[in-house]
Amino acid sequence: MIPRYSRPQMTAIWEPENKFRIWLEIEVTAAEAMAELGLIPKAAAEAARARGGFDIDRIDEIEREVKHDVIAFLTSVAEHVGPEARYLHAGLTSSDVLDTCFNVQLTEAADILIADLDGLLAASSAQAQAHDHGRAQHGIHAEPTTFGLKLAQAYAEFDRNRARMVQARAEVATCAISGAVGTFAHVDPRIEAYVAEKLGLRPEPISTQVIPRDRHAAFFATLAVIASSVERLATEIRHLQRTEVLEAEEFFSKGQKGSSAMPHKRNPVLSENLTGLARIVRGYAIPAMENVALWHERDISHSSVERMIGPDATVTLDFALARLTGVIEGLMVYPERMQANMDRLGGLIHSQRVLLALTNAGVSREDAYRLVQRNAMKVWQENKDFLTELLADPDVTAALSEETIRDQFDLGYHTKHVDEIFARVFGD
C-alpha cells in the first residue's frame, strides 16, 4: 500500500482513528450488554457511552511503556471515562476486541470492493452494449467474434467475482467475544450475541482466543482471484493497444507525456500497471493461507501478516478496480481497425465454415481437412486470397457449388447468436 496506488476511502478504514473507534464501540457495546445482564452497573455503561473517547498520541505513549496495545488503549479510554472505566473489558481478552475489529474493517473494505465491482460492471456493460456490433479478431486469428462479446465476457467474470466477494464478506462477518481461550469462562455468551447484532455481524460459533483464520484465508484468496481477473482484462487491453493491432486504446489526456524520449509513444501504461498490481494482490494469498495453522488456542504470528496485508491487499485491489473501471469507461475503440485486421488473413477466418460445408456435402472429415488445409497454406504462405483459391480447386468445386462456397464467407453467420449471449449475460 503506497499513496500512489491508494484511494482515501479505503485507506481511512485502516487508519488508527478508525481502528480505535471500532475498538471503543466494541468495548462500550459489550459494557451495555453486561449492564443489561446485571453484571456491571448501568451507570458504568452509560458513562462509557457518554464519555468514551481516546487520544492516539497518548495511546502510543502508553504502549511504548507497557508494550501492549489494548492495555494502552484501555488506559487512554479510562482517562476519558473516569473510574467507571474499570468495568470495561471485564472478562474479555484482547483478541475479542482485535479480531472483531479486524472483521469489521474487512467487511467495510468488502463493501467498498463490492461497490468497485458494481462500477466496473456498469462500465463493462455500457461498453459491451456500445460495441456489440463491432468486430474484433485476435491472437492467431481464429474466427470472428465481436468486441462487445469480449466485454460481455469481462462482465460475466466480474459478476462472478462480485458473488465471490459477497461470499468472502460473509466469511469474515463474525464476532467473537469469548475470552482468553474461547470458553466464555469470564464472559457470558449473551454479550457476544448482543455485540454481534449491534455491529451487524454473526457470532463466531466456536473460537479459540481468536477467530479461526481459515475465514481470512478464504477472504484474501478471493481478492487474489479477483486480481487475476483484473490481470486478464488488462492483458486483453494491452494486446489490443499494441501498434500492430491497435483496435482499442486507453484514453490519453492532452497534457500527458508518454515517454521522456519518444514523444509519439502512447503506451497502455494503466493496463500494464494493473498487471503489476494484480501480481501484488495475488502474492498476499499465500501468507494469508500460512496464517491458518496457528498453534493451539492461538499464537500471534498472524498479526504482523494481517497488519500488512489487511490494508495492502484491500487498498491495492480497490485502487486497481477503480483504475480498471476508468480504463474501460475511457477506452477508445477503433472498429475500422478491427475490420482491417480481420481482412488481413485473406479470408482464412472462414476456413472452418468451408470445412463444415464440405463434410455436409458428404466429404469425409479427413479429406475435408486436407482440402481446406492445402488451400489455407497457400493463403498463409503466399498471401493468396482464400476464396479465390477455393474456387480454383477442382476437388473443392466438385463438392460445393460456387454459391455455396461464397456463402461461407458471410460475417453475419458468426454474430447471429450475439443477442442471445448478451441476454444470457445481461438479462433480457
Add this chain to the structure above:
Amino acid sequence: MIPRYSRPQMTAIWEPENKFRIWLEIEVTAAEAMAELGLIPKAAAEAARARGGFDIDRIDEIEREVKHDVIAFLTSVAEHVGPEARYLHAGLTSSDVLDTCFNVQLTEAADILIADLDGLLAASSAQAQAHDHGRAQHGIHAEPTTFGLKLAQAYAEFDRNRARMVQARAEVATCAISGAVGTFAHVDPRIEAYVAEKLGLRPEPISTQVIPRDRHAAFFATLAVIASSVERLATEIRHLQRTEVLEAEEFFSKGQKGSSAMPHKRNPVLSENLTGLARIVRGYAIPAMENVALWHERDISHSSVERMIGPDATVTLDFALARLTGVIEGLMVYPERMQANMDRLGGLIHSQRVLLALTNAGVSREDAYRLVQRNAMKVWQENKDFLTELLADPDVTAALSEETIRDQFDLGYHTKHVDEIFARVFGD
C-alpha cells in the same frame, strides 16, 4: 501425485480411460442433440451411441502423428463407429470437449472430496463427543479448555470447508459447447443446453474458446484453503504428541518401527506428513491463478498447468483428508496427562479469575494487575504455588476473603459453557 500419497478412487478420475469415456459421452450426447434438432441424421447419433468406443493405444499412435489429441481420439472413435462418425464433433471445437470434460472430472473429484470431508467431520464429531470432559491446556499456558473443544473447533472449520467445497464444485460445474471462439457460429446453443443437462452441468453463460479460468482459480484456491486447515489440525496433533506434552498420540501399530536407529521413538509421522502435503496443495493455488489471464479468446498455457495440478491437487488433498480422518479416528488421548500438564503451573491458569475477583471487589484494574502479576511471577520463577502466595499477600486478602480466593480455583468454572458451544457446533 505419487502412488505413495494417492488413493485409487481419485486417481481413476484422471486415468486416460475415464477422460476418453467422458469425451465420448460428450460427443455422443452432442450428436443426439444435433439429431433431435434435425441437424444430423438420427441414424448417426444412434450409431455413435450403439458402437461408440475407443482404443487408447490407437489414440496414442495417431496422436504421435497428428500431434492433436482430440483429432486422434475422433479418428479412433470413427474406427469403431464407422462412416456415421463423420457427423460427430460437427461445429464443435476441441476445447468444447476438453473443458467440459475437465469440469466433469473436477466435479467428480469434488464429490470425493466432499465425501472425504464428511468422513473427517464424522471422526471429529465422534472424538469431540468422546472427550468433551477431558481437559487440555497448551502453548504458554493460558486458561483451561477441553480437548473436546479442540475437536469441535476442527469440526466447525471443516464444516466451513465443506461448504466452500460445495461452492467450488458449483463454480466448475459448467459446460461449454460454443465453438472456436464462443460465438456458437457452427453449433446451435441448444446443443450446449442439452449436453449440460444430461451431464448434470450448467451451460456456461459466456465462454471464449474455453471456459473462463477464474472458475478454476477459485476451485484450486479452495483446495489450498482446505489444505491449510489440514495443516492446522495436523500441527495441533504434532504439538500434543511432543514428549513434554504427550496429551495425545497417533495410533501406532504393532509391527511399525519408528526409527531405524532409536527403537523407542514414536513420532507423529502422519501429522508431519500432512503438514508437508498441505504445503504442496497450497503451492498449486498460484499457478491456477496465473492461468486466469489467458490471451484473447484463449491460449493453451493453462493446459500444461492443469494436466499436472488437476490430478496432483485433488489426489493429494483426497489422500490428506483420508489420512487425517484416520489419524483422528485412531487418536490415543491421555486425559491424565492433560491434568498433569495443567497442574504444572502451580495454579497460574486461574490468574485472570483472581484479577477479575479483585476488580469486582473494587480494586482498580491497574492495581489488580500488579497484585496478580507480582504473585504470578513468584510462582513462575520460584516454583511456588499460586493459591498459597495469594493467601499470604496482605494486599490481596485485604480485598478478598480466603473463601473467595479459593473459589477462583474451580476448574468447572471454565467448562460451564462447553455444552452450549457444542450445541452451536453440532446442533442440539
Add this chain to the structure above:
Amino acid sequence: MIPRYSRPQMTAIWEPENKFRIWLEIEVTAAEAMAELGLIPKAAAEAARARGGFDIDRIDEIEREVKHDVIAFLTSVAEHVGPEARYLHAGLTSSDVLDTCFNVQLTEAADILIADLDGLLAASSAQAQAHDHGRAQHGIHAEPTTFGLKLAQAYAEFDRNRARMVQARAEVATCAISGAVGTFAHVDPRIEAYVAEKLGLRPEPISTQVIPRDRHAAFFATLAVIASSVERLATEIRHLQRTEVLEAEEFFSKGQKGSSAMPHKRNPVLSENLTGLARIVRGYAIPAMENVALWHERDISHSSVERMIGPDATVTLDFALARLTGVIEGLMVYPERMQANMDRLGGLIHSQRVLLALTNAGVSREDAYRLVQRNAMKVWQENKDFLTELLADPDVTAALSEETIRDQFDLGYHTKHVDEIFARVFGD
C-alpha cells in the same frame, strides 16, 4: 511430472532403481570407511561391496509390514549380502542415507539442467549470430532494435541462469553422515568425510538429523527463477508469432494439425505450453521455502514435499529447457515482416532523434518535445508521414535544415553499436 512433459534421462534419476543404487553406494562406502578405521571387520565391507544388491519388490513387501523404508531396504540388502550385513548402517540414521541420496539426485539433476542450459545457450547464440542484421520493432513501437539483440538478451539471461544453476548445485552438493541428531555420537566424523569424497560431495559442516533445508529452498528458488526466464523468452515468441506481427514462427511440421476446427491455424503452442510449465515450476518454490522451518532437530514434513517437487520441478524444467531449445533452433524468422512492421508508423520511430537534433540546435527541451509531439500526433491519428510533416512545419525547419532532418531517419544509426553489444555478450 507427467510423461507428456518428461524426458527419460531426468526421470531415471528419480526411479526407485536409482535411489536404491545410491543408498547402497552410501551404505557400502560408509562400511568401507568403518573398516578402514577398524570399526568393523574388513570382511564385512568387502562382502557388502561384492554382494551388495537389493530387490525392489521385496523392499516394497517389507515396507508394507514395517512401514519404514530404510529398514526395509537394509533387510533386502541383508538377504543379498548375508550375515556380514549386520555391520551395515552401524551408527547411521535413516536421514544420513536419505538426505545424502537426495542431494546426489539433485546434483545429478543439476548436471542435466546445466547441460540443458548449454544447449539453449548454443541455440540462442546461433540464432543471434544468424540474425544480427535483422531488424524488429515491437510493443508500442519505440525505436528500432534487431532480432539478433533479442536473442543476445536471451543468451545473457540464460548465461546468468547457468551461473545460478552451478551455484544451486554447489548448495546441495553436501553429504551428512552424522547420526540421529547430528552429533556423530555413534558415527565417526571421518566416515562422513570419506563418503563425501567418494561421492563428490562436501561434508555438511553441521547438520541436525537432516541436512538443513535452506540449501534446498535456494535450489528450488533457482529453478523457479530459471522457469521465469523460460516464460520471458516464450512470451516474446508468442508475441512475435501473433497474426498481426508475425515476425517469427515456431517450426510447424508437415503432418501437424493446428486445430480440429480451423485447418489454417498455426498457433505458438510450444511457447504457450512453456508459459504454463514455467508457472508450475515457479509454484514449487513456495513449498520448498516452507520446508526450511523444520521443528527442532528435524520433523518429516519436508519429505512428502520433496518426494513430489524433487522429480516434478527438475523433470519439468528439464523438459521445458529442451523444448525451448528446440523452439529456438527451429524458429522461422521473417525479416521482411520486421521491416514492414517498422514501416507502419510512418517514421515515428525516429521521433527521438528529431527531438535530440532540435535540442542540439538550441531549442529548449520543452519546446522540442512539443514540436515533435504535435507532428507525431498527426502521423498517429491521421496516418500521415512523419518526415513529410516535419519538413512542412516552419518551426521545425526554422531550427533544422532539410538535410539534417532527413539524416535523422537513417536506420543504421540505431544499429551502430550492435557489434559492441554482441562482443560484450558473446565475447570477441
Add this chain to the structure above:
Amino acid sequence: MIPRYSRPQMTAIWEPENKFRIWLEIEVTAAEAMAELGLIPKAAAEAARARGGFDIDRIDEIEREVKHDVIAFLTSVAEHVGPEARYLHAGLTSSDVLDTCFNVQLTEAADILIADLDGLLAASSAQAQAHDHGRAQHGIHAEPTTFGLKLAQAYAEFDRNRARMVQARAEVATCAISGAVGTFAHVDPRIEAYVAEKLGLRPEPISTQVIPRDRHAAFFATLAVIASSVERLATEIRHLQRTEVLEAEEFFSKGQKGSSAMPHKRNPVLSENLTGLARIVRGYAIPAMENVALWHERDISHSSVERMIGPDATVTLDFALARLTGVIEGLMVYPERMQANMDRLGGLIHSQRVLLALTNAGVSREDAYRLVQRNAMKVWQENKDFLTELLADPDVTAALSEETIRDQFDLGYHTKHVDEIFARVFGD
C-alpha cells in the same frame, strides 16, 4: 512496510529524497561523461554539478500535470540549474535513470541486510559459545544434543544466507545507460561505463529499455530464503519457550504486560511475530518472479510491484533480522530445565547405544531391535526406568554385561564431537 516493523536507516533508502538524490547523481555523472567525450559543453556539466538540485513538492506538482515522473524531475532540476540543464538526460531514456537508481537502492539495502546478518551471526556465535556444554533434547525425544549446537546450526545457516545476500547484491549491482531500447542509439556506451564506475556498479552487458528482471527475481528470492531461515530459528525458540519445555525464553522487560487478561503469561511474542514477518517476505518472491517476463523491450508492469516490494521486502527483512538478533542476544537459557526434560524419558534417549552394543556383541540387527523396543515400550507406556528394565531382561544380559549396559548411559558419549563441530562452523 509499516512503521511498526520498520527501522529508519532502511526506510530512508526508499524516501523520495534519496531516490531523487540518486537520480540527480546519475544525471550529473552522465553529463560529466558526455562533457568529457566532448558531446556537450563542459560548462553544462559543471553547472549541473554546481547547481544541481530539486524540490520534491515542485516535482509532485509538475507530475500531476505531465503524468511522467522523470520529466517532472528534470523540469525541477532545470529550475535550479538554469538553461544549461537542457544538456541533461540527452539520449537517455527514463528507465536508464529509474533502473540504475533502483539497483543503487537495492545495493544500499543489501549492505544493511549484510550488516544485519553480521549482527545476527555475532549474537548466534556468542550464544553458541556460551552454551556449548548445555544440553537440550527435543521433539519426540531422540538423542541428546546441546543447546550450543542448535545455535551453531543457526550460525552456519545464516552464514550461508550471508553468502547468498552478497551474491544477491552482486546480481543487482549493475548500471544501464543504454537508451530507449538498449541499443545505445543516442547515448555513447562509454557514458554507461563512466557512470557505472562512479556509482560502484558494473555496466549491464545487454539491456532492453530496462535492466533484465531475472536479476531482481533472484534478489527477492534470496530475501525469501533468508526469511525462511528466520522462521526456522524463531520456530525453535517458540518450541523451547512453551510451558511444558521452557528451556529458553525471550527476554521479558520489567514494565511489559504479557496479556491484558492473564498477568502471568510470558509469550514468545517476538518469535511468533518473526514467523509472521517471514511469511510476508516469502510472499514477495512470487510477484518478483512474475516480473521477469516483461513484453518485448519492456512493459511497465514490474514498476508497481517494485514500488511496493522494494521497500516492503527489504524493510521488513531488515526489521526481522534486527529483532531476531535482539532475541538471540537477550535469550534466557535454562540448563536445569534441559537436564530435567532429558531425564523425563527414563533413559530412553540411550536406546540406540544399547542397540549398537547388542549388535556389536553379535546379536542380529533385527533381534537387537526387538530387544530394545520391547523394553523401551515398557518405559514409554508404564513409566518404567529403561536401565532397570534392561538389566532385568535375561535376553539382554545374556549378550551384555551389566557394566557394558551401564556404560551406554553416559551423556558425555553424545557430546564428544561438539568441539570438532564447533571448529567446523566457527573456525579454530
